[in-house]
Amino acid sequence: MTTTPSTPADPKAPSPHAQPYSGGRSEDDKALLRxxxxxxxxxxxxKGSIYWPDMVGSALVGYGALAGAIVSDSLWLTAALAIVATLALYRALLFIHELTHLHRDALPGFRTAWNLLVGIPMLTPSFMYEDGHTIHHSRKRYGTPEDPEYLPLALMKPWTLPAFILVSLLAPIGLVLRYGVLAPLGLLFPRLRRMNWARFSTLAINPMFRRRAPAPEDRRRFVALETGAAIWAIVLIASVLWIGWRPLAVALAVFSAVAVLNQLRTLVAHLWENEGEPMSVTAQYLDTVNVPPPGFVAALWAPVGLRYHALHHLLPSLPYHALGEAHRRLAAHEQARGTYNRAHYRGMGPLVGRIAASTMRRPGASPAKDEKRAASIEATP
Incomplete structure (x- = not known):
């Protein structure tokens, strides 16, 4: 049985036994992986005792605060409740990431409950993350043009960063149109249905990504989820006829805030410095970001274990509640910590500054390639 030291060494101190990793992008630090x-x-x-109350509690708090914001007559109370709703629903929504990595036999009923409680009401059913996120974790396809969740943002023009954030403001409206308009029309026009699936059914930031048809064993489940989301979107659109615009407007404002917060987290989830070449697991790890304690703010903008995003790329099947302990063990391990600690950063501000500074330097960048990448961000669904 593996044990850890009772008094961990200073994680920033160099180990007298560890050799620093100096391999290229195709080489791995075997000591770290081992x-x-x-x-x-x-x-x-x-652990269901953690997953269930966390997810359900976050959703109930979020919907309760959203309802309060809708009916409140006080501007300040509405704003305060909207903030609570944004943070709570954001946390509930990010369990979609856990669903992708959970074994199908783990936590029976959790996937269905999440889709009914969060995925369909927020028009992001779990199939929008399944399959695509698996590609993102592929050793051969991470950071390549086939990766739906990767763009070399650090190598693009500076103005693409604010465009990357601002486009997320429109995400809730786009989702209402995708499910409330395009999905029903797809029943009449097969070509539109195929386009809807290929381009607008994945939570992707790479606008060149095209999703393949679902596997036969998933088709029925995906159709059921899409149908549920379409019915709900139609109800939302029709709701303005009998309860007015305010409830939908407030809900869309909160969901836009959730989308922007998630896009900011996405912006600092990686260093975005790969131009399309396959990378080793270690290189992927070093291109990804941990924002470990003692700071607590990261737990708000990167909840459900995503403050340990780089560690997650090392151990993608590890449940979110175990990442903190895994981090403590690796940070204290003499052979691993030399490389492991290189993916740690202090917070969102320094990371945004680093990426922005990189866009301004861009040594040897290709203007034509930059123009194509920059223009493609505006087309991101």
């Missing part, structure tokens, strides 16, 4: 596997063997079980 330590990550060995030190976390006892942490791989998803």
């Amino acid at each position: 330590a990550a596997a060995e030190l976390t063997r006892d942490l791989g079980t998803a």
Whole structure:
């Protein structure tokens, strides 16, 4: 059984035994990968006693605060409740990331409950993340043009960063149109239905990504989820006829805030410095970001374990509630910490500054390639 020191060493101190990783993008730090596997063997079980109350509680708090914001006559109370609703629903929504990595037999009923409570009401059913996120974790396809969740943002023009954030403001309206208009029309026009699936059924930031048809074993489930989301979107559109614009407007404002917060988190989830070449697991790890404690603000903008995003790329099947302990063990491990600690950052501000500074330097960048990438952001669904 693996044990950890009772008094962990200073994680920033160099280990006298560890050799710093200096490999290229195709080489791995085998000591880090071995330590990550060995030190976390006892942490791989998803605990329903944590998942269920966290997800359900976040959703109920979020919807309760949203309802209060809709009916409140006080501007300040409405704003305060909208903030609570944004943070709570954002946390509930990000369980979609956990669903992608949970084994199908783990936590029976959790996927269905999440879709009914969060995915369909927020027009982001789980199939929008399934499959695509698996590609993002592929050693051969991470950071390549086939990766739906990667753009070399650090190598693009500076103005693409605010465009990347601002486009997310329109995400809720886009989702209402995708499910409330395009999905029903797709029943009449097969070509539109195929386009809707290929281009607008994945939570992607790479506008060149085209989704393939679902696997036969998933088709019925995906159709059921899309149907549920379409019915709900039609209800939302029709609701203005009998309850007016305010409820829908407030809800869309909160969902836009959720989308912007998620886009900011996405912006600092990676360093975005790969131009399309396949990368080793270690190189992927170093292109990804941890924002570990002692700071607590990251737990708000990167909840459900996403403050340990780089660690997640090392151990994608580890449940979110185990990432903190895994981090402590690896940060104290003499052979691993030299490379492991290189993916740690202090917060969102320094990361945005680093990426923005990189867009301004861009040594040897291709103007034609930059123009194509920059223009493509505006087309991102």
